[in-house]
Structures are given as C-alpha cells and as structure tokens.
Amino acid sequence: MNLMDYIVAAPEIVLLGLICAVLIADLFIDDENRVRTFWISILSLIAMLLVLNATAPDARTVIFSGSYVSDPLSQILKVAAVLFVGIAFLYSRDYLRANEIHKGEFYLLGLIGLLGMMIMMSANSLLTMYLGLETLALSMYALVAIDRNSVTSAEAAMKYFILGAIASGCLLYGISWVYGVTGSLQFHEIAAAISSDPTLNNLPLWFGLAFLIVGISFKFGAVPFHMWLPDVYQGARTPVTLYLASAPKLAALALFLRILVDGLGGLHDTWAAMIMVVAVLSLLVGNFVAIAQTNIKRMLGYSTIAHVGFILLALFSGTEQGNAAALFYTLTYVVAAAGAFGMIILLSRRGYDAEHLSDFKGLNARSPWFAMMMMFLMFSMAGVPPFVGFFGKLNVISAVIDSGYTGLAILMVLASVVGAYYYLRVIWYMYFEEAEDKAVLQAATDTKLVLSLNSVAVLALGIVPGWLLALCIQILG
Amino acid sequence: MEFSQHLLSILIWLPVVGGAALIVIGDDQDAASSRAGVMRLVAFVVSAITLLISIALYVGFDNAATGMQFIEKESWVPSLNVFYSLGVDGISTPLILLTTFITPLVIIAGWDTIKSRPAQYFAAFLILEGLMIGVFSALDALLFYVFWEAMLIPMFLIIGVWGGERRVYATLKFFLYTFLGSVLMLVAFIYLYGQTGGFDLFGFMDAPLTLTAQKYIFIAFLLAFAVKVPMWPVHTWLPDAHVEAPTGGSVVLAAIMLKMGGYGFVRLSLPIVPDGSEYFAGMMIALSLIAVVYIGFVALMQNDMKKLIAYSSIAHMGFVTLGVFVLWSFDGGTGAGLGIAGGMVQMISHGLISGAMFLCVGVLYDRMHSREIADYGGVANTMPVYAAFMVLFAMANAGLPGTSGFVGEFMVIIASFKANFWYAFLAASTLILGAAYTLWMIKRVIYGEVANDNVAALKDLNAREFIVLAILAVSVLLVGLWPAPLVDMMNVTIEQLIEQVGHSKL
Numbered sequence: 001m002n003l004m005d006y007i008v009a010a011p012e013i014v015l016l017g018l019i020c021a022v023l024i025a026d027l028f029i030d031d032e033n034r035v036r037t038f039w040i041s042i043l044s045l046i047a048m049l050l051v052l053n054a055t056a057p058d059a060r061t062v063i064f065s066g067s068y069v070s071d072p073l074s075q076i077l078k079v080a081a082v083l084f085v086g087i088a089f090l091y092s093r094d095y096l097r098a099n100e101i102h103k104g105e106f107y108l109l110g111l112i113g114l115l116g117m118m119i120m121m122s123a124n125s126l127l128t129m130y131l132g133l134e135t136l137a138l139s140m141y142a143l144v145a146i147d148r149n150s151v152t153s154a155e156a157a158m159k160y161f162i163l164g165a166i167a168s169g170c171l172l173y174g175i176s177w178v179y180g181v182t183g184s185l186q187f188h189e190i191a192a193a194i195s196s197d198p199t200l201n202n203l204p205l206w207f208g209l210a211f212l213i214v215g216i217s218f219k220f221g222a223v224p225f226h227m228w229l230p231d232v233y234q235g236a237r238t239p240v241t242l243y244l245a246s247a248p249k250l251a252a253l254a255l256f257l258r259i260l261v262d263g264l265g266g267l268h269d270t271w272a273a274m275i276m277v278v279a280v281l282s283l284l285v286g287n288f289v290a291i292a293q294t295n296i297k298r299m300l301g302y303s304t305i306a307h308v309g310f311i312l313l314a315l316f317s318g319t320e321q322g323n324a325a326a327l328f329y330t331l332t333y334v335v336a337a338a339g340a341f342g343m344i345i346l347l348s349r350r351g352y353d354a355e356h357l358s359d360f361k362g363l364n365a366r367s368p369w370f371a372m373m374m375m376f377l378m379f380s381m382a383g384v385p386p387f388v389g390f391f392g393k394l395n396v397i398s399a400v401i402d403s404g405y406t407g408l409a410i411l412m413v414l415a416s417v418v419g420a421y422y423y424l425r426v427i428w429y430m431y432f433e434e435a436e437d438k439a440v441l442q443a444a445t446d447t448k449l450v451l452s453l454n455s456v457a458v459l460a461l462g463i464v465p466g467w468l469l470a471l472c473i474q475i476l477g
Numbered sequence: 478m479e480f481s482q483h484l485l486s487i488l489i490w491l492p493v494v495g496g497a498a499l500i501v502i503g504d505d506q507d508a509a510s511s512r513a514g515v516m517r518l519v520a521f522v523v524s525a526i527t528l529l530i531s532i533a534l535y536v537g538f539d540n541a542a543t544g545m546q547f548i549e550k551e552s553w554v555p556s557l558n559v560f561y562s563l564g565v566d567g568i569s570t571p572l573i574l575l576t577t578f579i580t581p582l583v584i585i586a587g588w589d590t591i592k593s594r595p596a597q598y599f600a601a602f603l604i605l606e607g608l609m610i611g612v613f614s615a616l617d618a619l620l621f622y623v624f625w626e627a628m629l630i631p632m633f634l635i636i637g638v639w640g641g642e643r644r645v646y647a648t649l650k651f652f653l654y655t656f657l658g659s660v661l662m663l664v665a666f667i668y669l670y671g672q673t674g675g676f677d678l679f680g681f682m683d684a685p686l687t688l689t690a691q692k693y694i695f696i697a698f699l700l701a702f703a704v705k706v707p708m709w710p711v712h713t714w715l716p717d718a719h720v721e722a723p724t725g726g727s728v729v730l731a732a733i734m735l736k737m738g739g740y741g742f743v744r745l746s747l748p749i750v751p752d753g754s755e756y757f758a759g760m761m762i763a764l765s766l767i768a769v770v771y772i773g774f775v776a777l778m779q780n781d782m783k784k785l786i787a788y789s790s791i792a793h794m795g796f797v798t799l800g801v802f803v804l805w806s807f808d809g810g811t812g813a814g815l816g817i818a819g820g821m822v823q824m825i826s827h828g829l830i831s832g833a834m835f836l837c838v839g840v841l842y843d844r845m846h847s848r849e850i851a852d853y854g855g856v857a858n859t860m861p862v863y864a865a866f867m868v869l870f871a872m873a874n875a876g877l878p879g880t881s882g883f884v885g886e887f888m889v890i891i892a893s894f895k896a897n898f899w900y901a902f903l904a905a906s907t908l909i910l911g912a913a914y915t916l917w918m919i920k921r922v923i924y925g926e927v928a929n930d931n932v933a934a935l936k937d938l939n940a941r942e943f944i945v946l947a948i949l950a951v952s953v954l955l956v957g958l959w960p961a962p963l964v965d966m967m968n969v970t971i972e973q974l975i976e977q978v979g980h981s982k983l
Contacts, residue, residue: 385626394619398667413661414657417653427633428649432644466554
C-alpha cells in the first residue's frame with residue numbers, strides 16, 4: 001500500500017471528508033436557513049465532479065490489496081451518480097421546505113448513500129461490495145422514514161428494512177459459499193480460480209450463486225423479489241422516491257457487473273438461465289400490473305420493475321454488446337425516471353402530493369410546456385422514437401437477437417406494447433381531460449430550468465445517441 | 478449546388494422546426510386573439526414554403542434515371558452502423574408531393590374552425606408533415622422506423638385533443654394498434670441487421686435469405702403495413718379514428734398515412750423478401766378482394782358520413798394491395814408493371830379524393846355538428862356551390878372516367894384481368910358497389926326536399942372553403958384527364974423494382 005493508492009481512491013475519501021463537513025456545518029444552521037445545507041451539499045457534489053475529473057482512470061487500476069478497482073466503468077457510473085444525486089437534491093428542496101420536513105439529514109443521508117454507491121461501483125471484492133451496499137441500504141432505510149409523522153412512510157421504511165435485511169443476509173450467505181469454494185473474495189481471483197479448475201463449476205458454487213442472485217434481484221427490484229418496491233415507492237415522500245429511483249439503479253448495475261460478470265463470468269451458462277426467468281417475470285408482472293395502478297408513484301414503481309426486466313435481459317445475453325446495452329439502458333432510464341419524479345414534485349405543493357394519476361388531468365391547460373416535458377419522458381419510457389428510451393430498447397433487443405433468442409425479443413417488444421398503454425394514459429390525462437385542479441404551477445427558476453433540461457435530454461439523446469452508445473461500448477468492450 | 482444536395486433534409490426539417498417554434502412561442506388560450514392569428518399565418522407560411530421547395534424536387538427529379546436521387550448520407554449512430562440516409566425515386570416522390578400538397582390545404586381548412594389551442598394544432602400538423610416526408614425518403618431501415626413511429630405521436634394528440642366525443646378510445650386504439658403492428662417490423666429489421674451488419678435498405682435487399690426467414694420477415698412487415706393500409710381484418714381502428722378525428726386529422730390520415738402501408742409493401746416487402754412475398758401473394762390477393770367486396774357492402778350500411786368514407790377508404794386501398802400482389806400471376810408477360818403502377822396511381826388519387834371527401838363532410842359538420850346522414854337532405858337547395866363540389870368528389874370516389882379515381886382502378890382491373898378473370902370480376906364489382914354507397918349517400922344528403930330547418934338555414938361555402946375544395950377539384954380532374962406526368966415519373970422505378978423482385982434470393 002502506498003500513497004498512490006490514496007490518490008486513486010480520492011473520490012470516496014474526499015466525499016467522506018465533505019460528508020463530515022456538511023454534518024458539522026448543518027449543526028450550526030437553524031431551520032430558517034436550512035437551504036444553506038442544500039447549497040453546501042450542492043457545492044460538495046460539484047467538488048466531487050472536479051475530483052472525479054482529476055482522478056479519471058485511463059485504464060483499470062486495482063489498489064488496496066485488490067479490494068478496490070478504478071476503471072472507466074466505475075468512472076462513468078460515479079459521475080452519473082453524483083449528477084443524479086444533485087438533481088434529486090435540487091428537485092426536492094422546495095418540496096421539503098413546503099412540507100416542513102426540510103432537514104439537514106435528507107442531504108446528509110443522500111450523500112452517505114452516494115458514498116455507498118461509489119464504493120459499490122469501485123468494489124473489487126465481495127466484502128467491499130457488501131460494505132458499500134450496506135452503506136447505501138442503511139441510509140436509504142432512514143431516508144424513507146424521514147417524515148416521522150407519516151404513517152405510510154414509516155410502514156414503507158419497516159417493509160424496506162426487514163426485506164432488505166433478509167436480502168442482505170442472502171447475499172452474505174452466498175458470498176460465504178463462493179468464498180468457501182473458490183478461496184477468495186476478490187473478483188479477478190474468483191474468476192481465475194474457476195477457469196483454472198473446472199471442477200469448481202459444480203453444485204456448491206451454484207448454491208452460493210443462487211443466493212447471490214436473490215440478493216442482486218432484490219436490489220434491482222426484480223420479480224419475484226420485488227414486493228418491497230411498489231410499497232416503498234408509494235409510501236416514501238416523493239423526493240425520497242426520486243432519490244431511490246435514480247442513482248441507486250446505477251449501483252445495482254455495478255453490483256451485477258462486478259459480481260456476475262467480473263467474478264462469476266465463467267458460470268454464465270448457469271446464471272443466465274436464472275436471470276432469464278427473473279427478467280421475463282419482471283417484464284410481464286411489471287407491465288401488466290402497472291396498468292391497474294391509479295397512484296402514479298406506484299405505477300412508476302411497477303414500470304421500474306418492467307425496465308429492470310429489460311436491463312437484466314441485456315445482461316442475460318452475456319456478450320459485450322449486451323453489457324454495453326445494459327449500461328446504456330440504465331443510464332438513459334435514470335434520466336427519464338429522475339425527470340418523471342421531478343414532474344410529480346413540481347405538481348405537488350404544501351400539504352398536497354400530486355401522486356394520483358388524476359392529478360395530471362388537464363396539465364396541458366395549466367402548463368403546456370411542462371405537459372410537453374412529461375410527454376417526452378413518458379414516450380421515452382414507452383420506447384417510442386425519437387426519444388432515447390427507444391435506443392435503449394433497440395440495443396437490448398439487438399443483443400438478445402444476436403445471442404439467438406429471437407422468440408424472447410418478440411416477447412420483449414410485445415411487452416413494450418402493453419407498457420405503452422399506461423404511459424399513454426398519463427399523456428391522455430394531461431392532454432385530453434379537463435383540469436380538476438387549476439392552480440398555477442409554482443417552482444423556483446433553477447428547478448424549472450433543470451427539469452426542462454432533464455426532459456429535453458431524453459429527446460436530445462434520442463436524436464444523437466451515437467456518442468453515449470459508443471462510450472458504453474468502449475467501456476465494456 | 479448546396480441547396481439541392483440537402484433538398485430532402487430541408488423538406489423534412491423545415492416543417493418540424495417550424496412546428497417546434499410554434500409550440501415554444503405559441504402560448505394561446507384564445508383562438509380569436511391576434512397572437513393566435515399570427516400563429517396560423519406562420520403555420521401556413523411554413524407549409525407553403527415547404528410546398529414551394531417540393532416543387533423544386535419535382536422539377537429536379539429525373540424521370541429517366543434509375544436508382545435513388547437527391548441522395549444524402551451521413552453517419553448517425555456509428556456503433557450500430559446506422560446512417561442518416563435519404564433519397565427518393567419514382568415511388569416516393571409522388572407521395573412526398575402529395576404530402577406537401579395536402580398539408581397547406583389542411584392548415585387552411587382548420588383556419589377558423591379550431592377554437593382551442595390553435596398553435597398546438599397547427600404545430601402538430603407541421604411536425605407530422607416533416608415526419609411523413611421522412612418516412613417516404615428514408616433509405617436506412619432504422620431511420621425509416623424512427624420516422625414511422627414518431628409520426629404516431631402528433632396524430633395521437635390530434636385525434637385525442639381536438640377529436641369528437643369518443644376521441645380517447647379512438648386515439649388509444651389507433652396508437653396501440655399501429656404500435657403493435659410496427660414493433661414486429663423492428664424485430665425483423667434487427668434480425669436483418671444481424672444478417673447484413675447494417676440497417677441500409679439496399680443491404681437488406683441484397684442479403685440472401687432462406688425461404689423460412691423470408692416468410693417470417695414478410696409476416697412481420699405485413700403486420701406493420703396491413704394495419705396502416707389498413708387491410709381486412711386489421712382495419713377496425715380506422716373507422717373509429719376517422720370518425721373521432723377532427724377534419725384535418727381525418728384528411729391527413731386518409732390522404733397520406735394510409736399510403737404508408739402501401740408504400741411499405743412496395744419499398745420493403747417486395748424487394749427485401751421477394752420469395753416470401755410470392756409465397757403469400759395468393760393470400761394477399763384474397764385479403765385485398767375481401768376488402769374491396771366485403772368492406773364495400775359494409776360501407777353501404779353506414780349511417781355516419783365519416784364512417785362511410787372511412788370504409789370506402791379501406792375498399793379503395795384494397796386496390797392498392799391487389800395491384801401490388803397480382804404481380805406474380807404473370808409469367809414474365811407484359812402488364813406486370815401495370816398493377817403496381819395502378820396501385821401507385823390509386824394511392825395518389827385516393828389521397829386527393831378521400832381528403833376532399835373528408836373536407837366536404839367537415840364543411841357540413843362545422844355548420845350542423847352532425848355527421849349523421851339522416852340529419853341532412855336537400856343540402857343542394859341551400860348550398861348549391863358546395864353540392865357541386867361534393868357531387869364531383871363523389872363521382873370521383875365512385876371511379877367516374879375523367880376523374881383520378883378512374884385511372885388507378887382501371888389500371889389495376891386491367892392488370893388483374895390479365896392475371897385471372899375472377900380477380901378482375903370481383904375487383905370490378907367496386908364500380909357498382911362504390912357507386913352505390915357513394916351516390917346513395919349523395920342522394921340522401923344533397924338531393925331531395927330540404928329535410929329540416931337546420932338545413933334550410935345553411936350558408937354556402939365561404940371563400941376559404943371554396944379555395945381548398947377548388948384546388949382539390951382541379952387536381953382530381955387533372956390526374957384523371959392527364960395522368961401521364963404521374964405515370965412517367967414512376968415507370969423507370971417500377972421496371973427496376975420488377976426486375977429486382979424477379980431475382981429469387983434462394
């Protein structure tokens with residue numbers, strides 16, 4: 001271990017320092033000036049972007065005795081995570097203030113969660129991964145319960161905590177089996193052990209693998225380990241749902257890519273079958289159940305499950321093209337998800353959550369601009385060109401067909417048609433119905449600006465998707 | 478010259494950018510405000526400039542040249558080998574001209590009848606125009622697909638926002654039906670991408686494919702195009718969409734969007750999967766004849782004018798698919814091109830006639846807010862000028878010689894007669910059925926005694942309506958009396974297509 005190691009791991013170290021600074025600063029800020037905590041957090045995130053930029057890795061660097069890795073994949077995921085945490089903070093600020101839950105803890109827990117995500121993204125051993133995961137998970141349990149006067153939030157937090165603890169237990173149990181069989185916790189050593197001794201590829205390892213997949217599926221919210229997701233999405237206050245729905249998806253992708261591709265890539269044939277079942281179930285359950293929802297947060301929860309099905313199917317193919325497609329899909333999905341929850345927050349105001357689909361009725365009369373922004377986001381999620389969601393789906397379907405599963409590809413496109421219905425319903429309410437609530441939308445200029453940029457980004461990325469796709473292929477190629 | 482090199486791009490993006498500008502600046506609650514008036518004017522000017530530029534396309538188009546013209550090719554998504562690749566030939570140019578011709582008319586027709594959110598309304602039509610031109614000029618399958626699907630968005634909003642009472646049902650049905658049809662085409666494209674390494678349509682055409690693969694691809698294309706045409710039995714969205722759409726939406730739907738199905742068969746199905754097309758030709762002819770005969774009878778039974786015209790559209794589009802797929806019934810004899818040429822002429826002609834018919838119904842609807850045939854009668858007494866136009870278009874719809882409706886149908890009937898007597902026999906029944914349902918409607922609506930006080934109070938066409946209908950009337954007669962320029966434009970391309978289809982891929 002030498003000093004260079006600390007420079008490679010500077011992003012996490014600096015973030016930890018900044019978290020401490022925010023914590024201490026927040027102590028001296030009274031409730032009226034809580035917005036200062038927000039600005040300090042935003043400044044911290046900007047500082048993080050600078051640090052990440054300065055430490056951008058050219059190639060794969062493994063440090064701390066092989067438990068930490070810095071590579072282009074971790075870099076892009078971290079940059080995206082920092083951006084989306086910042087966006088979540090910005091969208092949330094005025095909502096929290098109006099609902100009198102504007103506490104420093106929101107930003108603090110958000111930053112600690114970010115630290116957990118960054119550790120996951122750079123994990124090169126099962127233990128580092130687990131530590132990062134728990135850092136993220138614990139701060140999220142607390143975030144979900146941030147409004148202690150809300151019964152639904154408390155219920156959601158309890159569900160999330162108990163089920164999350166079981167999933168972590170499964171993951172840890174799986175880790176112990178993999179360690180027992182291969183004799184290592186580090187992904188490259190696990191991979192080397194499996195390739196040098198084919199007899200390891202046997203029942204004991206598969207047993208551990210099954211538990212790992214349970215843990216990973218839980219974090220993604222894939223069927224049949226999805227029960228927590230709709231309840232938590234609905235029960236948590238909208239800013240928390242926004243946080244939960246965006247950046248942690250990137251960490252879940254890292255979890256999958258590091259463990260199953262880097263570490264257990266040699267077992268692809270075994271885990272691919274399990275992932276396929278989970279993915280297809282997610283696709284079907286997510287899309288069909290979303291149709292029946294009247295709460296838009298819950299509907300977007302089920303839609304997340306369906307999107308997770310797509311991401312897992314891309315990873316299922318096991319090719320470089322498939323992995324790149326999964327990265328592209330996740331990055332672009334998070335853009336749309338952040339925007340959609342941002343829109344829900346925009347429509348909410350003091351003491352009133354616009355969480356029912358009917359709250360979107362007549363939005364075109366209230367604000368044609370934001371109705372159009374929401375339309376962009378919904379069409380992108382539905383996978384209609386020219387929005388970026390289409391290219392996400394295109395890449396995934398292309399990877400699946402290339403692996404020889406044309407039947408699966410047909411199922412995927414048909415599921416998208418089912419999914420189109422509930423996204424169209426949002427547009428129908430916004431454009432074809434009369435407004436029940438005629439209040440003028442009120443939001444700070446910076447929020448409106450970023451939300452507009454966020455929504456226009458799904459169109460812009462759809463018109464020029466080439467560079468991002470090339471980047472994803474370069475990173476995972 | 479710089480301008481002609483990017484002519485197609487200008488045609489596509491000028492209306493799209495114009496429409497986007499209208500959305501951004503057009504915050505209009507009140508249709509009577511002066512700002513809304515400016516919006517209307519901007520929309521019209523943009524569509525008129527597009528029309529003028531498309532005349533440059535017509536002038537610059539070389540009838541004798543083989544292959545594509547006005548080609549543009551830029552890399553779009555390098556890692557997927559997708560190109561922004563445009564070009565036109567004798568099949569797509571007439572359809573682009575039809576699009577640029579119909580759109581300004583639709584904008585004039587909606588001038589003061591659209592009371593709510595005019596800026597959004599006109600913007601939707603402008604964006605739709607650009608996207609439709611994109612469909613007709615894309616030479617890259619993925620670009621084609623992007624335009625093909627993106628086009629659904631403005632139409633979804635046009636029907637849903639400005640439509641009639643059951644507009645939500647109609648527009649959802651329209652969107653989901655066409656979306657379902659199209660996604661399998663996407664799967665076929667991706668399969669072909671796997672085979673050829675790119676999305677270039679010419680690459681697809683050159684790719685060797687087994688008969689089994691060709692059959693599956695043909696079915697995937699068929700679902701996409703049959704829904705759009707629409708062919709029996711996947712036509713049920715069309716009557717709903719037409720009835721509920723505002724007049725302008727119905728006109729664009731009937732005049733242009735339906736043509737995309739026929740265009741898809743000619744541009745994609747035939748050259749990419751010639752053997753698959755041959756395999757299914759019999760079925761396609763059967764479906765086309767069912768559309769012509771059965772839907773003709775269905776049209777006879779309608780009480781709603783828009784619904785009647787919608788069903789008549791399905792019957793007339795049956796001629797297009799009949800003309801295209803009758804191709805294999807010739808053993809290399811002459812006349813093979815006649816069917817396709819007839820189908821193409823039928824598409825253009827139907828675009829003009831059905832557009833005009835819907836505008837005529839729109840004129841009555843604006844005055845009486847009813848589409849029921851039974852609510853009218855004796856309109857000729859109060860609206861003589863209107864009645865003259867309506868009768869002319871009805872005659873054209875029934876295929877009267879001298880109007881454009883006759884040319885395409887006649888060419889297709891001749892072609893099918895050479896192929897098989899019974900095809901021609903059934904197809905020709907439309908000359909009776911078409912006359913029956915159209916003229917019966919005319920009799921009940923236009924002639925007879927003045928039915929009620931509302932009809933007695935009707936005012937004849939105003940200048941705006943007169944201009945739109947007069948332009949369409951002139952073009953219907955022009956194509957009917959002198960179709961040569963249109964047919965000449967297509968000939969070389971169709972010959973080339975038939976030669977291409979003749980080469981088996983097996």
